[in-house]
Amino acid sequence: MAGEVKIGLVGCGSVSQRGLLPHLVMDDLAGRCRLTAVCDNAPGRAEATAERFGVPQAFADYDRFLAEADVEAVTLATPIGLHFEQAMAAVGVGKHVHLNKAMTVTVHEADLLIEAAGAKGVKLVASPGQMLRPMLQAVRERLEAGAIGRHYFAINGMSFPGHENEGFRQEGDVLTAVDPEWYYKQPGGGPMLDMGVYCLHTLTGILGPAEAVVGVSGIGLPERTFMGKTVQVEADDMTILTMDFGERGFAVVYAGFTAGSDAGRLRLHGSEGTIELADGNVVVGGQNAAEFPPTCAERLPDLVEGAHREVPEAHVYADIIHLVDCVRGDGEPVVSAEHARHVIEIMERGYIAASTGGRQELTTTF
Ligand SMILES: NC(=O)c1ccc[n+]([C@@H]2O[C@H](COP(=O)([O-])OP(=O)(O)OC[C@H]3O[C@@H](n4cnc5c(N)ncnc54)[C@H](O)[C@@H]3O)[C@@H](O)[C@H]2O)c1
Incomplete structure (x- = not known):
């Protein structure tokens, strides 16, 4: 597919507020990627984030986000201990996933996640793309x-x-x-x-x-x-x-x-x-x-172009857009x-x- 990839962001904390959200709502992404949903389980945080950044959908519950959000790809910016469970659930319903570092805590979890993504035919990008x-x-x-x-x-x-x-x-x-x-x-x-x-x-x-x-x-x-x-x-x-x-x-x-x-x-x-x-x-x-x-x-x-150079966490944005480009061009992630x-x-x-x-x-x- 070469169209626009609809992406949802999970975890509206530090890295997201300071860096990821400002990157993902920039105009230059039109036609390549669109942030359509956010999710955070802290009361009111997803709604306040959606309002601040003009995101169409907000969810306080991750299962509802996976069931109802209009997204093909998910970027996880939640605590590291949650990455495995959340990534497995996203892969299970056919979403492509970008994971902030560290991808998982154990090799066993990493094995299961890689196997599940392969079986579903979805792509994983795991930061940091050094x-x-x-x-x-x-x-x-x-x-x-x-x-x-x-x-x-x-x-x-x-x-x-x-x-x-x-x-x-x-x-x-x-x-x-x-x-x-x-x-x-x-x-x-x-x-x-x-x-x-x-x-x-x-x-x-x-x-x-x-x-x-x-x-x-x-x-x-x-x-x-x-x-x-x-x-x-x-x-x-x-x-x-x-x-x-x-x-x-x-x-x-x-x-x-x-x-x-x-x-x-x-x-x-x-x-x-x-x-x-x-x-x-x-x-x-x-x-x-x-x-x-x-x-x-x-x-x-x-590493990144234009106005993205001035926004914090450009390296994480580069990894997210790497997933987007791999989905659009059907390429295999190097990260x-x-x-x-x-x-x-x-x-x-x-x-x-x-x-x-x-x-x-x-x-x-x-
Ligand atoms: N803080 C940084 O400087 C930084 C920089 C680059 C990457 N990262 C990575 O980004 C990720 C998040 O880090 P952070 O510092 O932004 O964390 P944070 O604690 O600031 O934010 C995490 C957010 O996830 C939400 N959350 C927790 N459980 C949830 C659940 N079950 N469902 C939905 N939302 C949930 C929390 O309410 C919070 O808003 C980590 O993987 C971290 O390694 C952080």
């Missing part, structure tokens, strides 16, 4: 062209003070007082599923599938507060995983809800030099640096559920490795 980013493609190209010789190890990590500190969440109306407690609960909480997942997609996107994982993980602050409410932290809020990529060396990923923000520094070390992201450019250091000048000279294309499943296995086995102290072999690939 390898859609021209800059990360440039890193991979340089590595493959031999810029740093034999790859030894890479490091990438993210930290952020925690979602109770997001400027968006505050006392006020139903569109802003969105409780982030689930980020500290199981299943689905913790910074590895929230942020480390970006770094794992990046590293496996550049180096390929990992073979094994070891790790350490724990809770730094047992309690957090949000709007005067005490939240007991049940999901680890600091985790470091080390992957063995066999012939392609090692990589470390860290993720924590810590003071200060670290938006994912990436550095690769090899026998002949380094590749790192510095000030938005890909910089090769070492003996081959002259052959591989920084990317600023080459003007990398942007695949199989890649997401491999990353989920690293995280799931990483937690087991951290609690047992043993190396965990990985079995999935993409």
